[in-house]
Amino acid sequence: MLSRRDWLSVTLSGVGAALMTRRLSALPPYAGRISVYKSPTCGCCHNWVEHMKGNGFVVEAHDVADDKLVEIKDTAGIPSTLRSCHVALAGAFAFEGHVPADLVKKVLSAKPKLAGLAVPGMPVGSPGMEMGARRDRYDVVAFARGGKTWIYASR
DSSP, X not given: OOOHHHXXXXXXXXXXXXXXXXXXXXXXXOOOXXXXXXXXXXXXXHHHHHHHHHXXXXXXXXXXXXXXXXXXXXXXXXXXXXXXXXXXEETTEEEEEXXXXXXXXHHHHHOOSSSEEEEOSOOTTSTTOOBTTBOOOOEEEEEOTTSXXXXXXXX
């Protein structure tokens, strides 16, 4: 037999759990935080930010001057041959250019031994660079702090 105090404790715990479950289900499927550094005038950067938000990321977008953007990319260890228009930082990783959200999620979940991913240039059809039905093939390149690069995925 439950005492009044035990019954109240069990009931309140159940109500709290139900409210927490309801609150968690209201969050997007992936609630990772990512900071994006971009030029204030670049439309494709804005489109990529929207792509990330649409895939459940909480995005902090920062408009910065070009010299600051270069400094951030240098600090993140992004090889100059892999650079594009914007960079995103999340945890210990850097994501340069139009990297698809599913690959960002994969890296943030698996935490492989790499410094980040990059989509060099601005390939048509990559996230943020959609132009109708046209889709160019492109590589998503992984890079390490020492400058080593390899193909992580092809799209």
